[in-house]
Amino acid sequence: MEFGAQTAFAGQVVRSETEGGVWxxxxxxxxxxVILFAGEPLREPVVAQGPFIAESREHLQRMMDDFRLGHMGRLSPIA
Known part of the structure; x- marks a missing residue:
C-alpha cells in the first residue's frame, strides 16, 4: 500500500505528522x-515491543509479564 510518499507492506505501521489535509x-x-489512529502528539517517552506500548521499559516489561500470566483477560474471536 502506498501512503503519500511511503510504502507499507502487511503488518507494517506508517506514521504521518501532517496536520489536516487529505491523504x-x-x-x-x-x-x-487499514486502521487509522489520529490524535494530538503525546510529547512523552514511548517504548514499544510487539503489540505493547508503554512509557518506560519497566512498565513495558510489567505489561508483558501480566499478559503471559493471563492477567489481561481474553478476547473473543471477531469472526
Missing part, C-alpha cells in the same frame, strides 16, 4: 485493510 491511499492488487 491518498493506494492499495495493491489484493486490496488493503
Amino acid at each position: 491518498d491511499l493506494i492499495a495493491g492488487p489484493d486490496g488493503a485493510r
Whole structure:
C-alpha cells in the first residue's frame, strides 16, 4: 500500500505528522485493510515491543509479564 510518499507492506505501521489535509491511499492488487489512529502528539517517552506500548521499559516489561500470566483477560474471536 502506498501512503503519500511511503510504502507499507502487511503488518507494517506508517506514521504521518501532517496536520489536516487529505491523504491518498493506494492499495495493491489484493486490496488493503487499514486502521487509522489520529490524535494530538503525546510529547512523552514511548517504548514499544510487539503489540505493547508503554512509557518506560519497566512498565513495558510489567505489561508483558501480566499478559503471559493471563492477567489481561481474553478476547473473543471477531469472526
